[in-house]
Amino acid sequence: MLQTYNTDxxxxxxxxxxxxxxxxxxxLVKAxxxxxxxxxLVWANNTQLLMKATYASTRSGVPVSESRLMVIDVMTGEHRNVISNRLQRKMQYIPQFQTTILALMPExxxxxxxxxxxxxxxxGVSVVKINxxxxRFSIVASGRKNLINWLTDRQHQPRIALFRDGTEYWxxxxxxxxxxRELWRFEAFSEQQIWPLGFGQDPSMLYVSAYHEGxxxxxxxxxxxxxxxxTLVKANAHYDTPETITYSWQDKEVIAVGNSYTSAKHIAFQQSLDxxxxxxxxxxxxxxxxxxxxxxxxxSETDAGSYLLGDKTTKSLEYLLPKFAQLVPEKMVAKSKITYKARDGLTIEGFLSLPKNRPDGPLPSLVFPHGGPIAFDDEDxxxxxxxFVNRGYAVLQMNFRGSAxxxxxxxxxxxxxWGLQMQDDVExxxxxLIDQGIADAKRICIVGASYGGYAALMGIVRSPARYQCAISFAGVTDVEALVKSSRYFSNFEIVKKQIGDNYRLLRQRSPLTHAQAxxxxxxLMHGDQDRSVPVQQSRSLFKALQRHNPHVQYIELxxxxxxxxxxxDRLTVFTAMEHFLKQHLPTEPITVR
Known part of the structure; x- marks a missing residue:
């Protein structure tokens, strides 16, 4: 297992x-x-464990994130990089990402x-068989120009190759x-996309994710x-089906599709477990x-989770340990699913969380848009x-347009x-929240991380009278700079298609441009080794706000x-948020109804 352990x-x-x-x-390993x-962590066999790790680095002056794959001998504790010196000598350069395991081979x-x-x-990307x-190693499938990834069949043969050139995939x-043999070709974010997920036992039967009735x-x-x-296997009339399948090499069949079991044996076992x-x-x-x-x-919605050890022979379950020992379910609250209409009539789904033993009347409230932005919030x-709820705030999360x-x-x-209808959905x-009598219109703060931090800052730019304060962790403040920083990476054209490439308009949709207001x-909070949103994004806004806003605070991790x-870092950020909210969005003493 992975454990965190802190010393002074x-x-x-x-x-x-x-x-x-x-x-x-x-x-076995201390990092x-x-x-x-x-x-x-992935078991390769009974004595060797594969460990995936990332770290911050710089390539040609560009901050990047690197990934590495280590093999650990669980009998001796010895560990080393899977990419040996012998293999490195066959390389023109050391790959940035080294953790894409295409196949473990039980036999x-x-x-x-x-x-x-x-x-x-x-x-491009090749397939290497490593002892x-x-x-020792051997190349079992050679790369080609624009080849970015592979998929193997259940006989461990490299069968499907994914290519990308600009915004076009094939x-x-x-x-x-x-x-x-080319199977499909499509543009990024198009309705024609067909993504391979994996094979069944039959090497001619491929599972894919594609659009069906939208x-x-x-x-x-x-x-x-x-x-x-x-042939359609699984669909949902209201939501996208998760793009996952699970194959059992013991049963030699796909046993789950879209996070749901399809095998009768496994369905029965899941029912008994539930x-x-x-x-x-x-x-x-x-x-x-x-x-x-x-x-x-x-x-559950109120339980971060506990690990149990089960035994099918004895039909027993033994408690092992909790995921977060101090987050006891009795102090947690469940989310309620809600919907509301955006100003253009689009239905937006969201989740409302209310504090326990809340007082009568409207509450101090936090609007909490998610990051991504192609992500989503759910009941989990x-x-x-x-x-936030434990501190006495009502919390609203919403899956604004563009959410997954x-x-x-x-x-x-x-x-x-960004900054347009997506922002309208948040506002x-x-x-x-106000119309429902849940939020006190004079006591609302907007909070977010990553894209959510951007949405929080744009919220106070567009509607300064609506919010009493804003919190941004690792938020985007300069959209133009964010897009331009992607020019060093192979997905630059994808980023421009997702966010935009009219830099004049992107500047107008950036909180930094409107700092004076x-x-x-x-x-503002940001990690100085952030490889998703550069730390300069928060530094620049802090510098601009310092000139005229005495109420701006900045914490750099x-x-x-x-x-x-x-x-x-979690303790630092949450302690800072608690102090900030106590100062600028205090809650009334909570009285039991």
Whole structure:
């Protein structure tokens, strides 16, 4: 398991091996969380663990995020980079991203297939077979120009290649003679997009995500047919179907589509698990080789989750440990789903959270738009909302146009919409909160992180009388600069298509341009190692506001990233928000009804 552990001098992430019989803990890896973020662990076999990690770096003067894949011997604790020195000598340059595992091979568990660029005389991304013990390797599929990723079939053959040139994608099948057959070609963000998800046991049966009646759905495609017929497997009339499938190599079949089991055996087991653990969402996150023992994460809207060890033979469940020990469910609140009409008649879905033992009448309230912006909020537990509600605030989250999950037309409405109708949806949600008698119109603050931070700052630019204060963590303040900073990366054309490339208009939609008009209290926070939104975005706005706004505060997190990955950074940010809100949006003493 991954654990955080703080001392007076260090913020650590530990890779810990737990013996479930003796309860002995062995620490395999210790990493400083400020220098490296370990974000995933994968068993390669019974004695070797694969560890994925990222860290902040610079390439040719450009700040970037790097990823690395380590192999850990759980018997000795020895660990090393999967990309050996031997392999590096075959490279023109060291790849920025090294964690794309294409296949684990249970019948050959000494090897993995890895997608890598940077190999000599191999343009694009190649597929490399790596021996985890001897460090030997072989190239099993060569890269080509514009080739960005691969998909293997269940026999571990590289079969599907993904290409991109500018904003155009095409998907090709690799044939036995090493030639390619183009399957589909489409523009980014188009309704014609078809994304491969994975194969069934039959190497001719490919699962894909594509639009069906305006919503993303999952289909199968028979690759042996010339016209590539698509058979609908799962769809939802109201929401996009999650773009995931789960394959069981033990059962040799796809057992789940769009986060729902399709296998009768697994459906029955999930039902028995839910019966044993009612009122929680129960997700199996790990299983033993023989599928008998498993670990389940059990969570709910008011419970961050607990891990339990299950045994199918004894039909038992044993409590292991909580995800966040001090966030007790009794102090949490559930979100309520709400809808409201935007000013142009579009229906916006949102979530309202109200404090326990709240007083009668309108409440001090926080409007809390999500980041992304192609992301979404849902009913699931999130500690930001729980923190705010615990402090006595009503919290409104909304899935403004452009949010993920609501179909093609809804997504399209968000393209190039920063500061325009996307912002209208946020402000219309604020008005709905007032009209419903929930929010005290004189006590509303707008809060957000990343794109949400941008929306918070644009909210006080466009409607300065509506909000009493604003909080932005890692928020975008200069949209023009954000788009231009992407010119160093291969997705530059995608970014321009999503956000816009009329720099004059982007300047007008930037909080920095309107800094002189911001006079209400503002709290800005940013990590200096942020690789998603450059720290200069907050520095520039703070400098501009300092000249005339005595109520602006700025906190810069040393070695902080975009995701508040360390516990100390989370404590710093939440302590600062609590003090800021107490000063500028105080709550009345809460009395029990």
């Amino acid at each position: 001098d260090e913020q650590l992430t530990l890779v810990t091996l737990v013996d479930l019989v003796t309860e002995k803990n062995t620490f 400083n969380s400020q220098d490296m973020q370990i974000y995933a 050959d568990d000494e090897h993995i297939l890895l997608a890598l660029d940077g190999l000599h005389n191999e343009p 985890l013990t001897t460090e 998907i090709s099948e690799r044939l036995p003679n090493n030639k390619f 919503r993303l759905a999952i289909f199968t495609v028979d690759l042996t047919a010339v016209d590539l017929p698509m 019966k044993a653990l009612p009122d929680t969402h129960n997700r199996i996150i790990s299983q033993s080789y023989d599928l008998n023992r498993y670990i389940v994460l059990s969570s 537990f999130d500690y930001w909302t729980q923190f 999950g609501y179909g093609f037309d809804f997504m399209q409405l968000g393209l190039g919409g 219309d949600g604020t008005q709905w 911001i006079s209400i209290p503002v709290l 040393e070695k902080g990233d975009h995701h508040l990955s360390t516990q100390q």
